[in-house]
Amino acid sequence: MKTYLEKAKDMYDILANGKIIEAFDKFYHQDVVMIEATGETRKGKVANREFQQKFMEGIKEFHGMGVRCITSNENEKITCVESWMDCTMQDGNRMKMEEVAIQHWLGDQIIHERFYYNAQKP
Numbered sequence: 395m396k397t398y399l400e401k402a403k404d405m406y407d408i409l410a411n412g413k414i415i416e417a418f419d420k421f422y423h424q425d426v427v428m429i430e431a432t433g434e435t436r437k438g439k440v441a442n443r444e445f446q447q448k449f450m451e452g453i454k455e456f457h458g459m460g461v462r463c464i465t466s467n468e469n470e471k472i473t474c475v476e477s478w479m480d481c482t483m484q485d486g487n488r489m490k491m492e493e494v495a496i497q498h499w500l501g502d503q504i505i506h507e508r509f510y511y512n513a514q515k516p
Contacts, residue, residue: 398499399466402473406464409477412456418446423503431493431511455482471499 396404401421408417424439436442457480466473475495482488493511497504 397466397468398471398473399464399468401499401502402464402466402475402497403461406459406461406475406477410459410461412459414446414450415443418443421502421504423500423505426504427506429508431509452484453481454484454486457481457488473497473499 405417405421408420422439422442425437426439426442427435427437428442428445429435436445459477459479461475461477463476464473473496475497476493477495478490478492480488480490491511493509496508496510498506
């Protein structure tokens, strides 16, 4: 059986190839709760998948993604990932987004995830 750290690394390997929806479908629980840095909370896989799809539709070109730091607390079933993504949006603006995600696992899937990033607009 894989550790939570190994599961998180597997998920980010898929994400690094631009396969965000595929990673979401595989690694997120049906009852997942996701909380943005703004406090916006989405409950359930359906609502969160719709959010991911809408985000992906806003991307014109995916330039890459990477992980700066990844760690886990295996006893508590929690992973923490600092990552970045570089893409050009449909409006032509290129963005490098950086975030920290704290992920709580239930079996092989994430049941709760909270994101930390600069939510202010320039």
